[in-house]
Amino acid sequence: MEFSSLAEFIAMGKHGFYVWLSYGLTAVIIAFVVMQPILHRRRLLKEQAQRLRREKRNAPSA
Amino acid sequence: MHPQRKKRLHLILFLVLAVASAVGLAMYSLSQNINLFQTPTQIANGEVPPGRTIRAGGLVVEGSVERDQQGLGVTFRVTDGQSEVPVFYDGILPDLFREGQGIVALGEVNTEGLFVASEVLAKHDENYMPPEVQAALEQAHQDGKAQMEAAAKEASY
Amino acid sequence: MWQWLVRLYHRLGSPKWFYEMTERWIFWLALAAGGSAIVGLVLGLLYAPADYQQGDSFRIIYIHVPAALLAQSAYMMMAVAGAVYLIWRMKMAAWVAKVIAPVGAAFCLIALLTGAIWGKPTWGTWWVWDARLTSMLMLLFLYFGVMALQQAMESEEASYKAGAILALVGLVNIPIIKYSVEWWNTLHQPATLKLTEKPSMHPDMLWPLLIMIVSTYLFFALVVILRTRNEILWHERKRQWVRKILES
Amino acid sequence: MSLVRATVRRDLLLAARNPGEWANPLMFFLMVAALFPMAVDPNPEFLSKISGGVIWVAALLATLLSLDSLYRADVEDGSLEQWLASGESLYAMSLGKALVHWCISGLPLTLMSPLLGVMLHLPEDAYFALFISLAVGTPVLSLLGAVGAALTASLRSGGLLLTLLILPLYVPVLIFAASAVYHAGIGMAYNGQVAMLGAMLALALALTPFAAGAALKLNLSR
Numbered sequence: 248m249e250f251s252s253l254a255e256f257i258a259m260g261k262h263g264f265y266v267w268l269s270y271g272l273t274a275v276i277i278a279f280v281v282m283q284p285i286l287h288r289r290r291l292l293k294e295q296a297q298r299l300r301r302e303k304r305n306a307p308s309a
Numbered sequence: 310m311h312p313q314r315k316k317r318l319h320l321i322l323f324l325v326l327a328v329a330s331a332v333g334l335a336m337y338s339l340s341q342n343i344n345l346f347q348t349p350t351q352i353a354n355g356e357v358p359p360g361r362t363i364r365a366g367g368l369v370v371e372g373s374v375e376r377d378q379q380g381l382g383v384t385f386r387v388t389d390g391q392s393e394v395p396v397f398y399d400g401i402l403p404d405l406f407r408e409g410q411g412i413v414a415l416g417e418v419n420t421e422g423l424f425v426a427s428e429v430l431a432k433h434d435e436n437y438m439p440p441e442v443q444a445a446l447e448q449a450h451q452d453g454k455a456q457m458e459a460a461a462k463e464a465s466y
Numbered sequence: 467m468w469q470w471l472v473r474l475y476h477r478l479g480s481p482k483w484f485y486e487m488t489e490r491w492i493f494w495l496a497l498a499a500g501g502s503a504i505v506g507l508v509l510g511l512l513y514a515p516a517d518y519q520q521g522d523s524f525r526i527i528y529i530h531v532p533a534a535l536l537a538q539s540a541y542m543m544m545a546v547a548g549a550v551y552l553i554w555r556m557k558m559a560a561w562v563a564k565v566i567a568p569v570g571a572a573f574c575l576i577a578l579l580t581g582a583i584w585g586k587p588t589w590g591t592w593w594v595w596d597a598r599l600t601s602m603l604m605l606l607f608l609y610f611g612v613m614a615l616q617q618a619m620e621s622e623e624a625s626y627k628a629g630a631i632l633a634l635v636g637l638v639n640i641p642i643i644k645y646s647v648e649w650w651n652t653l654h655q656p657a658t659l660k661l662t663e664k665p666s667m668h669p670d671m672l673w674p675l676l677i678m679i680v681s682t683y684l685f686f687a688l689v690v691i692l693r694t695r696n697e698i699l700w701h702e703r704k705r706q707w708v709r710k711i712l713e714s
Numbered sequence: 715m716s717l718v719r720a721t722v723r724r725d726l727l728l729a730a731r732n733p734g735e736w737a738n739p740l741m742f743f744l745m746v747a748a749l750f751p752m753a754v755d756p757n758p759e760f761l762s763k764i765s766g767g768v769i770w771v772a773a774l775l776a777t778l779l780s781l782d783s784l785y786r787a788d789v790e791d792g793s794l795e796q797w798l799a800s801g802e803s804l805y806a807m808s809l810g811k812a813l814v815h816w817c818i819s820g821l822p823l824t825l826m827s828p829l830l831g832v833m834l835h836l837p838e839d840a841y842f843a844l845f846i847s848l849a850v851g852t853p854v855l856s857l858l859g860a861v862g863a864a865l866t867a868s869l870r871s872g873g874l875l876l877t878l879l880i881l882p883l884y885v886p887v888l889i890f891a892a893s894a895v896y897h898a899g900i901g902m903a904y905n906g907q908v909a910m911l912g913a914m915l916a917l918a919l920a921l922t923p924f925a926a927g928a929a930l931k932l933n934l935s936r
Contacts, residue, residue, distance in 0.1 A: 249513060249515060256511075260522040260523075261521070263522075266526055272579050273579075280569060287696050291699050295708075299713065320805065327920035328920050330913075331916035338909035402590070404588065430594065438671070439515030439671075442668055601886075604882040604883075608882050611882065614875055615879060627929075631865060634925065639883075
């Protein structure tokens with residue numbers, strides 16, 4: 248272990264700001280990249296299931 | 310020959326010729342020095358006219374860094390192993406700036422041959438190692454040097 | 467061997483096969499990518515020694531280098547997938563090429579941002595118009611260009627083809643990025659990892675980096691699969707097998 | 715081949731009869747270069763430092779300006795379908811069109827460059843470097859630009875998109891050309907940079923007509 252305390256780990260030998268800023272920005276971008284397809288899939292499934300139900304409802308009467 | 314096939318042959322010949330000349334020109338170009346910065350040798354030889362903004366790159370000479378008594382002014386020399394050029398810079402130096410370190414400085418050469426920098430950037434190398442390893446390497450290097458010097462002395466006696 | 471390749475090609479070309487196959491992969495891919503990222507980050511942030519010159523700021527390498535590598539390979543994969551679509555008209559290839567673009571752009575952005583942040587404490591500036599940085603910025607613009615062009619095309623087929631052509635033309639940028647540090651020896655240091663030589667890095671620092679690179683590629687595969695599955699669902703929404711999924 | 719020759723001749727003739735087509739980019743080139751001293755700093759010493767880069771950026775923008783219309787008319791009036799139906803090689807056709815574009819944009823710009831050099835106090839040593847870099851570099855701009863023009867020919871608002879697509883591809887040309895002019899200005903050798911521009915030209919000659927030809931076919935599927 249390179250760091251003896253949490254404070255030291257956060258400080259990153261006076262470069263803490265730069266290290267944590269870059270890790271933080273990366274985390275934000277990565278989260279966006281992961282969440283987008285998951286949310287998209289959820290929306291897609293909902294919309295298409297709705298469409299399917301609608302078509303079924305309309306089919307016998309048509 | 311079938312006209313269609315003849316056309317295709319012409320096209321292929323054209324392509325081969327074009328790609329071959331592209332490769333040839335690129336090879337020639339890479340053999341030339343197209344660096345975007347000038348070496349201390351080029352500056353010391355007066356290849357760079359004074360008053361033009363250029364980028365100069367080199368290693369900071371050990372023991373050459375002198376800070377002004379007042380203000381932030383720093384003078385040091387940079388070398389490429391052949392020639393040395395004095396540099397003056399008035400400003401905050403980056404963390405990585407230290408003796409023996411590679412730097413890139415933006416500025417101009419004045420008429421006395423002094424390079425007046427408006428910006429100094431520290432270049433770092435592609436080697437990564439813990440400080441202890443670096444110290445050990447340094448030690449080994451110095452020991453090696455000392456041994457070589459001793460050997461050279463002995464040989465000259 | 468050849469026949470196996472042909473069979474693989476036909477299978478990969480089948481959206482249904484791809485969708486069903488990747489169903490099982492997702493969990494394991496996510497586990498592998500997440501697990502290796504945790505191992506790599508713990509090793510890199512907690513156990514790797516500080517650098518002799520840069521101190522602790524060098525720890526940015528563990529995201530910067532993998533992101534930069536991936537941004538370039540993703541571009542090449544996008545161009546190859548585009549070429550496969552242009553030559554064999556394989557729909558799956560077009561979808562894969564389309565979904566790679568935003569992911570590659572995201573990694574390119576990560577590489578540029580972390581590089582800028584890393585540059586401040588080491589070089590003394592956020593940004594220099596160094597050839598490596600400039601060509602990386604151009605890669606980001608190329609990704610944006612491909613996305614914008616696909617968006618602008620009216621017919622879907624034309625959008626795939628146009629994107630593929632632009633991606634192929636933009637391939638010239640890749641060798642320029644790669645060799646920029648050698649051709650214009652300015653601020654950016656030369657490559658630490660080389661295929662042919664021993665890496666110029668202490669093993670304690672190198673291992674976390676290699677693990678992070680593997681993790682990034684696994685993550686990329688995962689995201690591309692997730693996105694491709696969405697494309698499949700959308701394009702095959704009227705097929706029987708998708709109906710079954712929707713009804714369940 | 716005759717169709718290519720005929721098209722090239724027709725386009726050149728059209729450009730000659732309609733001076734706006736080649737004069738507008740030229741005027742734009744002059745205006746941009748004239749704006750810099752007014753907007754930034756008219757000091758000759760300062761101008762001589764930036765003149766090479768300014769002239770190259772202006773040339774690049776002027777080239778982009780005239781690209782948008784390269785294939786538009788051919789798509790709209792059906793000439794494009796004629797070419798595809800005629801069985802002539804699209805490669806030759808794309809090459810011919812890019813050549814025409816260079817004749818009405820890059821060539822006049824190259825010939826005009828010494829005048830701009832005077833206006834912007836270009837260092838005397840750099841005149842020839844500027845001329846040769848424009849002569850070798852602007853055909854690359856036309857060839858690459860033709861690919862973008864073909865891709866966006868059938869889009870209504872293609873002009874802006876074209877800029878976004880093509881500018882990143884222009885950057886390597888700009889880097890080497892500006893470097894050549896700069897090095898010439900401080901009295902150093904610049905043959906390496908010009909050779910690299912030449913390599914780009916050869917490669918662009920060989921490869922971009924394929925891409926432009928493939929992109930042209932897209933415009934029929936609408």
